[in-house]
Amino acid sequence: MDRIRIVGGSKLNGTIPISGAKNAALPLMIAGLLSEETLILDNVPRLADVAQPQRILGNHGVDIMSAGKRPGDHEYQGQTLHISAKNIIDTTAPYELVSKMRASFWVIAPLLARMQEAKVSLPGGCAIGTRPVDLLIMALEKLGAELTIDGGYVIAKAPGGLKGAEIDFPKVTVSGTHVALMAATLAKGTTIINNAACEPEIVDVADCLNKMGARVTGAGTPRIVIEGVAKLHGARHTVLPDRIETGTYAMAVAMTGGDVQLSGARPELLQSALDVLTQAGATITVNNDGIRVSRNGAGLSPVNVSTAPFPGFPTDLQAQPMALMSCAKGSSHITETIFENRFMHVQELARFGARIHLDGETATIDGIAKLRGAPVMATDLRASVSLVIAGLAAEGETMVNRIYHLDRGFERLEEKLSACGATIERISG
Numbered sequence: 001m002d003r004i005r006i007v008g009g010s011k012l013n014g015t016i017p018i019s020g021a022k023n024a025a026l027p028l029m030i031a032g033l034l035s036e037e038t039l040i041l042d043n044v045p046r047l048a049d050v051a052q053p054q055r056i057l058g059n060h061g062v063d064i065m066s067a068g069k070r071p072g073d074h075e076y077q078g079q080t081l082h083i084s085a086k087n088i089i090d091t092t093a094p095y096e097l098v099s100k101m102r103a104s105f106w107v108i109a110p111l112l113a114r115m116q117e118a119k120v121s122l123p124g125g126c127a128i129g130t131r132p133v134d135l136l137i138m139a140l141e142k143l144g145a146e147l148t149i150d151g152g153y154v155i156a157k158a159p160g161g162l163k164g165a166e167i168d169f170p171k172v173t174v175s176g177t178h179v180a181l182m183a184a185t186l187a188k189g190t191t192i193i194n195n196a197a198c199e200p201e202i203v204d205v206a207d208c209l210n211k212m213g214a215r216v217t218g219a220g221t222p223r224i225v226i227e228g229v230a231k232l233h234g235a236r237h238t239v240l241p242d243r244i245e246t247g248t249y250a251m252a253v254a255m256t257g258g259d260v261q262l263s264g265a266r267p268e269l270l271q272s273a274l275d276v277l278t279q280a281g282a283t284i285t286v287n288n289d290g291i292r293v294s295r296n297g298a299g300l301s302p303v304n305v306s307t308a309p310f311p312g313f314p315t316d317l318q319a320q321p322m323a324l325m326s327c328a329k330g331s332s333h334i335t336e337t338i339f340e341n342r343f344m345h346v347q348e349l350a351r352f353g354a355r356i357h358l359d360g361e362t363a364t365i366d367g368i369a370k371l372r373g374a375p376v377m378a379t380d381l382r383a384s385v386s387l388v389i390a391g392l393a394a395e396g397e398t399m400v401n402r403i404y405h406l407d408r409g410f411e412r413l414e415e416k417l418s419a420c421g422a423t424i425e426r427i428s429g
């Protein structure tokens with residue numbers, strides 16, 4: 001199994017190109033099922049979590065062509081995928097595929113909308129919590145689908161097609177909003193989604209759906225209105241930049257010190273995280289090419305962070321400031337309000353000497369002068385990268401084990417960091 005070896009202590013200086021957002025690429029690829037014509041997606045990151053939906057879509061009969069690089073393409077430019085769902089030959093998404101990636105459950109929406117039937121394995125729990133799908137099921141039932149659960153599968157049918165409806169989510173859910181949005185594009189009549197998630201990835205998917213001929217308004221606000229259409233057509237869409245990758249590298253620079261240009265980043269996608277970084281003592285400037293982050297000289301100030309749906313502080317950035325605050329001058333508090341079990345990084349950060357005390361959903365971090373490198377283990381995607389950040393700032397050698405989690409969500413992590421002066425390498429085998 002691959003590992004990452006880091007020798008900490010170097011400041012980061014240079015430019016990091018930001019990749020396309022994993023959490024937009026996934027639903028965008030799934031939205032390709034809604035049309036018999038080709039959906040072309042540009043700037044798709046090369047990640048394990050993008051390869052997996054390719055297999056899932058392939059199982060439904062979708063042809064996916066990945067275009068190679070063209071002259072003049074940037075070294076880090078994402079791939080272009082041509083997704084052609086002309087003939088859907090199978091409406092079942094089997095356990096073996098869905099259990100590997102929760103978001104693959106979302107295929108239930110376009111399959112039901114276009115084929116009036118779907119049989120999709122329940123995704124099960126995961127390392128960060130139980131993550132039920134009851135709200136996704138509620139939304140599809142509101143749209144007129146009949147759903148039963150049998151043998152671990154959700155069997156969904158909508159013989160006369162889906163019908164527009166008013167869907168009130170009792171809590172903000174990204175997955176629920178994606179599913180309701182995709183399903184409603186081909187439903188008869190008007191659908192209103194109340195208390196919709198406002199995450200930028202929802203807006204990106206809605207933009208793409210509109211390019212495909214859907215009639216969606218209000219994405220990015222808590223009230224999305226969808227006028228159903230009979231068919232969607234082909235389109236071309238560029239995946240928006242990854243705000244979580246942006247925030248992660250910004251935290252890394254704040255921790256090691258230095259000066260890095262995050263090329264292609266969009267500040268409005270992560271203002272809450274940039275505010276926290278400024279409070280902690282980093283300097284953030286916005287320019288034509290993205291965001292520049294620097295910290296020189298001054299120590300880190302403690303901050304209090306509480307995760308919340310967008311535009312609040314993202315749960316996917318919760319582990320990273322915990323690494324950062326472990327070297328602040330004083331005590332910080334980080335509260336996780338979205339997932340019940342997203343603190344697996346705490347015990348691993350303790351291996352660097354970090355002083356973190358957990359009480360329910362709040363972690364108290366008492367800053368110390370220096371972390372020391374250690375062998376650590378990645379537990380989930382975002383937790384893993386907090387260990388990398390800690391390792392970059394720690395004295396001595398850190399070995400991060402089980403890095404397949406990192407490969408799910410961070411494109412060329414060690415290349416991007418070593419180009420900025422970090423001593424970081426992948427050790428194969």
Ligand code: EPZ
Binds near residue numbers: 023135173338
């Ligand atoms: C998305 O997960 C992201 N995944 C997650 O990123 C992210 O952490 C999360 O949104 C929150 O921002 C993708 O986009 C692929 P939710 P999702 O539905 O859609 C509860 C990463 O590291 N809930 O907004 O599954 C749920 O348990 C990943 O990239 C129900 O109770 O999140 C959670 O407590 C991890 N019933 C809360 O809602 C439901 O039917 C928010 O979940 C659905 C969700």
